[in-house]
Amino acid sequence: MNKPVIKVENLSKQYRLGEVGTGTISHDLNRWWHRIRGKEDPYLRIGESNDRTSKGNSEYVWALQDINFEVQQGEVLGIIGKNGAGKSTLLKILSKVTAPTTGSIKAKGRIAALLEVGTGFHPELTGRENIYLNGTILGMTKREVTAKLDEIVDFSGVERYLDTPVKRYSSGMMVRLGFAVAAHLEPEILIVDEVLAVGDAEFQKKAVGKMESVAKTSNRTVLFVSHNMAAVRSLCSRSVVMNQGKVEFIGETPEAVEHYLEITRVGTTAAELILENNPAQTFSFSRISLKDAEGHVKNTFESNEEIFLDIKLRTQESIRGSRIVFQLIGQDEIVVFASTNHNLTSGLSLHGTYQVQCKIPGNLLNTGAYQVRLHAGIPNQQVLVQPQDYLSLQILNSGVHGSIFQEKWPGIIAPALEWKIQAETQYHD
Secondary structure (H helix, E strand, O other): OOOEEEEEEEEEEEEEOOOOOOOOHHHHHHHHHHHHOOOOOHHHHOOEEOOOOOOOOOOEEEEEEEEEEEEEOOOEEEEEEOOOOOHHHHHHHHOOOOOOOEEEEEEOOOEEEEOOOOOOOOOOOEHHHHHHHHHHHOOOOHHHHHHHHHHHHHHHOOHHHOOOEHHHOOHHHHHHHHHHHHHHOOOOEEEEOHHHHHOOHHHHHHHHHHHHHHHHHHOOEEEEEOOOHHHHHHHOOEEEEEEOOEEEEEEEHHHHHHHHHHHHHOOOOOOEEEOOOOOOOOEEEEEEEEEOOOOOEOOEEEOOOOEEEEEEEEEEEEEEOOEEEEEEEOHHHOEEEEEEOHHHHOOOEEEEEEEEEEEEOOOOEOOEEEEEEEEEEEOOOEEEEEEEEEEEEEEEOOOOOOOOOOOOOOOOEOOOOOOOOOOOOOOOO
8 A cells, every 4th residue: 555645633613604704803802812822723612513403503514524544545536425515625624725623634736626617727827827827836847838838728728818818718628727737737636626526527527537547647646525426436446435624435446426415415315395485585385205107105116106206395485487406316416307497487476375297207217216305496587496405216127128137227217219110021930
């Protein structure tokens, strides 16, 4: 086993909530007074876990709490978890963008990080100037950067705009150039956040291939954060699962992905969900159900059965142009399909209680487990309900495709397509 190039010990990060931000003069003075008397920071004893779904009682929150792990040289380590789990905060501390509240990080070698669109870029400088700026930050000479310039430009695909200020770049162009710079300027440690999702499919494939190449051929270390479990499985040998600012699991990636998926399934195993009415919400779901053709509530279906998703919604005031988006989520967080009722409600003004139904035809879904994810909003104007997984769905094999593949037919879906056969010449025995 190679020696560790990153060692994280007892790492914690605390933030103060509200308009003030990280602290006040009175709190800083109080901390200083305790420190010179050799006493513990008084604010480390308070604070709550980073559960963004609950209100809480403390003005302090632990974005990270007691994180410990090591990363070996040449390893590609995945960091996965739900939104708000603390992944980005951890990477910012590793990249020295922010400092930890307690604990320490020991890293050997230069670190290049791509944490968000435009990280490390000066908007007024051109793409070419920003490449040299980033190389200087990493301790490279102008000659060393020049030797890599053509390779960086070719990989990024933004040659035409290389001498244009990056403030005029689209988010996709910014991410392409940012990743190309971070990956090609020979850092010992490459840190990549979910930002790659901004790029198109072609670039994502190139980026994953480059990270594999960096780790395998150059023996450099990669830390990769993503919600794309298929990419994590293919790229990472080990993964860290984070939840509410804490490490819940460290181990081989297949086991880590399964642990993460179990976390996301918590609370979504029901076939029907009745939600509390919140008078402060102008638009809300009050009941979500899965039913069969006879109206029976259930969440286990044969693959040839029709499935009905029933949604009861309530609006406290008149809302025009709203839409509900339904996504069926399969293994590894893959979106099997998405559908919306926008064609029915785009011109309507809703005020009151409504029943909405969506039918999933039989002979469409493959055998396996799925999650029902819903969100609502007014396109390009307002988010009414944040995306959330509400119900689970299990599809059993009804033998539509015959007996060859009894357990699971290959592919994400398994539609029973219409086939025809017509004899042009027929011989009789």
